[in-house]
Amino acid sequence: MSGTEGTSGATTGTGAREEGCVFCGIVGGDVPAELVASTDRVVAFRDLSPQAPLHVLVVPRAHHADVVALGAADPATLADLVATAARVAADGGCTAGEHRLVFNTGTSAGQTVHHAHGHVLAAPGASLDGHL
Ligand code: 5GP
Ligand code: ZN
Numbered sequence: 001m002s003g004t005e006g007t008s009g010a011t012t013g014t015g016a017r018e019e020g021c022v023f024c025g026i027v028g029g030d031v032p033a034e035l036v037a038s039t040d041r042v043v044a045f046r047d048l049s050p051q052a053p054l055h056v057l058v059v060p061r062a063h064h065a066d067v068v069a070l071g072a073a074d075p076a077t078l079a080d081l082v083a084t085a086a087r088v089a090a091d092g093g094c095t096a097g098e099h100r101l102v103f104n105t106g107t108s109a110g111q112t113v114h115h116a117h118g119h120v121l122a123a124p125g126a127s128l129d130g131h132l
Contacts, residue, residue, distance in 0.1 A: 018063040023115035027061050037088050041077040044088050047119070052100075054092040054122040058085045063115055067103040070116040085120045093124030100128055 017024045025031035026045060033045035036056055047055040060077045064070035071078045082101065089099030100121040104111040121128060 016063060018115065021063055021113075021115050023057075023059045023113055023117060024063050027059065037084055037091070039080055039084060041080045042084050044084055044120070051119075052121040052123055052128060053126070054089070054094070054120065054124065056085075056088050056092070056120040057117045058088065058120060059115060059117040065114050065116065066105045066111060067116045067118070068105060081116075081118055085118050088120050089122050092120075092122055094122045 017028065022031055026033040027043050035043060035045045037044040037058075040061075042058055042060055044056050044058040047057050058081050060070055060074070060081060062074070062077070064073055067078065070081075085101050086097065086099065090096045100119075102119040102121060103117070104119075
Protein backbone atom coordinates (compact mmCIF):
# COMPACT_ATOMS: atom_id res chain seq x y z
CA MET A 1 0.00 0.00 0.00
CA SER A 2 1.17 3.54 -0.56
CA GLY A 3 -1.22 5.46 1.67
CA THR A 4 -0.16 8.64 3.44
CA GLU A 5 -1.44 7.64 6.87
CA GLY A 6 1.58 5.57 7.87
CA THR A 7 2.74 5.52 11.45
CA SER A 8 6.45 5.89 10.84
CA GLY A 9 6.68 9.19 8.96
CA ALA A 10 8.88 11.05 11.41
CA THR A 11 9.75 13.81 8.96
CA THR A 12 6.48 14.36 7.10
CA GLY A 13 5.83 17.70 8.75
CA THR A 14 2.12 16.93 8.79
CA GLY A 15 1.53 15.64 12.28
CA ALA A 16 4.31 13.21 13.09
CA ARG A 17 7.23 14.10 15.31
CA GLU A 18 9.96 15.84 13.32
CA GLU A 19 13.55 14.78 13.95
CA GLY A 20 15.61 17.64 15.36
CA CYS A 21 12.61 19.89 16.12
CA VAL A 22 13.08 21.55 19.51
CA PHE A 23 9.34 21.88 20.17
CA CYS A 24 8.77 18.22 19.33
CA GLY A 25 11.53 17.60 21.87
CA ILE A 26 9.68 19.65 24.52
CA VAL A 27 6.36 17.91 23.76
CA GLY A 28 8.11 14.54 24.04
CA GLY A 29 9.81 15.46 27.30
CA ASP A 30 13.33 15.21 25.86
CA VAL A 31 13.99 18.97 26.05
CA PRO A 32 13.33 20.67 29.41
CA ALA A 33 10.77 23.46 29.57
CA GLU A 34 8.57 25.10 32.18
CA LEU A 35 5.11 23.80 31.31
CA VAL A 36 2.16 25.95 32.31
CA ALA A 37 -0.78 24.14 30.69
CA SER A 38 -1.57 21.19 28.48
CA THR A 39 -4.44 19.36 26.85
CA ASP A 40 -4.56 16.19 24.80
CA ARG A 41 -3.83 18.35 21.73
CA VAL A 42 -1.53 21.20 22.84
CA VAL A 43 1.23 22.07 25.32
CA ALA A 44 2.00 25.53 26.75
CA PHE A 45 5.41 26.46 28.18
CA ARG A 46 7.36 29.61 29.05
CA ASP A 47 9.51 31.15 26.33
CA LEU A 48 13.25 30.81 26.93
CA SER A 49 13.81 34.50 26.11
CA PRO A 50 10.69 36.30 27.33
CA GLN A 51 9.76 39.51 25.51
CA ALA A 52 7.02 40.47 27.98
CA PRO A 53 6.29 39.83 31.68
CA LEU A 54 4.10 36.90 30.61
CA HIS A 55 5.47 35.14 27.52
CA VAL A 56 4.21 31.62 26.92
CA LEU A 57 4.31 29.51 23.77
CA VAL A 58 1.38 27.25 22.94
CA VAL A 59 2.19 24.46 20.49
CA PRO A 60 0.33 21.49 19.02
CA ARG A 61 1.60 18.13 20.27
CA ALA A 62 1.88 17.04 16.63
CA HIS A 63 4.38 18.69 14.32
CA HIS A 64 3.01 21.20 11.80
CA ALA A 65 5.33 23.73 10.19
CA ASP A 66 3.27 26.83 10.94
CA VAL A 67 -0.17 27.98 12.02
CA VAL A 68 -1.58 27.96 8.48
CA ALA A 69 -0.53 24.34 7.96
CA LEU A 70 -1.97 23.47 11.37
CA GLY A 71 -5.30 25.13 10.61
CA ALA A 72 -5.57 23.34 7.28
CA ALA A 73 -4.65 19.91 8.66
CA ASP A 74 -6.31 20.00 12.08
CA PRO A 75 -8.63 22.95 12.78
CA ALA A 76 -9.82 21.44 16.07
CA THR A 77 -6.29 21.60 17.42
CA LEU A 78 -5.91 25.20 16.28
CA ALA A 79 -9.14 26.01 18.14
CA ASP A 80 -7.78 24.27 21.24
CA LEU A 81 -4.51 26.19 20.92
CA VAL A 82 -6.38 29.52 20.85
CA ALA A 83 -8.57 28.53 23.80
CA THR A 84 -5.55 27.34 25.79
CA ALA A 85 -3.77 30.63 25.07
CA ALA A 86 -6.73 32.53 26.51
CA ARG A 87 -6.71 30.33 29.60
CA VAL A 88 -2.96 30.83 30.08
CA ALA A 89 -3.41 34.61 29.83
CA ALA A 90 -6.31 34.64 32.29
CA ASP A 91 -4.41 32.38 34.71
CA GLY A 92 -1.44 34.77 34.35
CA GLY A 93 -3.47 37.67 35.61
CA CYS A 94 -4.93 39.18 32.44
CA THR A 95 -8.43 40.51 32.27
CA ALA A 96 -10.41 37.57 30.88
CA GLY A 97 -10.42 37.65 27.09
CA GLU A 98 -7.71 40.34 26.80
CA HIS A 99 -4.23 39.31 25.69
CA ARG A 100 -1.93 39.32 22.65
CA LEU A 101 -1.55 36.11 20.63
CA VAL A 102 1.10 36.26 17.88
CA PHE A 103 1.89 33.70 15.18
CA ASN A 104 5.07 34.47 13.25
CA THR A 105 4.55 32.61 9.99
CA GLY A 106 7.53 31.97 7.72
CA THR A 107 11.17 32.92 7.98
CA SER A 108 10.74 36.39 6.49
CA ALA A 109 8.09 37.12 9.16
CA GLY A 110 10.48 36.18 11.96
CA GLN A 111 9.58 32.52 12.49
CA THR A 112 12.69 30.78 13.77
CA VAL A 113 11.19 27.52 15.07
CA HIS A 114 9.25 25.78 12.32
CA HIS A 115 6.78 23.96 14.56
CA ALA A 116 3.53 25.93 14.78
CA HIS A 117 3.29 28.03 17.93
CA GLY A 118 1.40 30.98 19.28
CA HIS A 119 3.12 33.53 21.51
CA VAL A 120 0.93 34.58 24.44
CA LEU A 121 2.24 38.00 25.42
CA ALA A 122 0.87 39.97 28.31
CA ALA A 123 1.76 42.51 30.91
CA PRO A 124 -1.01 42.12 33.47
CA GLY A 125 -1.82 45.50 34.93
CA ALA A 126 0.40 47.37 32.46
CA SER A 127 0.68 48.21 28.76
CA LEU A 128 2.17 45.85 26.18
CA ASP A 129 3.55 48.76 24.16
CA GLY A 130 7.09 47.97 23.09
CA HIS A 131 6.73 44.20 23.39
CA LEU A 132 7.06 41.97 20.28
P1 5GP B 1 9.51 32.41 16.57
O1 5GP B 1 10.62 33.39 16.33
O2 5GP B 1 9.72 31.15 15.76
O3 5GP B 1 8.13 33.00 16.38
O4 5GP B 1 9.55 32.04 18.09
C1 5GP B 1 10.35 31.03 18.61
C2 5GP B 1 10.43 31.26 20.09
O5 5GP B 1 10.89 30.07 20.68
C3 5GP B 1 11.40 32.37 20.51
O6 5GP B 1 10.68 33.34 21.25
C4 5GP B 1 12.44 31.64 21.36
O7 5GP B 1 12.85 32.40 22.48
C5 5GP B 1 11.71 30.38 21.77
N1 5GP B 1 12.56 29.23 21.95
C6 5GP B 1 13.51 28.77 21.11
N2 5GP B 1 14.08 27.64 21.60
C7 5GP B 1 13.46 27.40 22.78
C8 5GP B 1 13.61 26.37 23.77
O8 5GP B 1 14.41 25.46 23.66
N3 5GP B 1 12.80 26.45 24.86
C9 5GP B 1 11.87 27.45 25.03
N4 5GP B 1 11.14 27.43 26.14
N5 5GP B 1 11.71 28.43 24.10
C10 5GP B 1 12.49 28.40 23.01
ZN1 ZN C 1 8.06 19.81 15.83
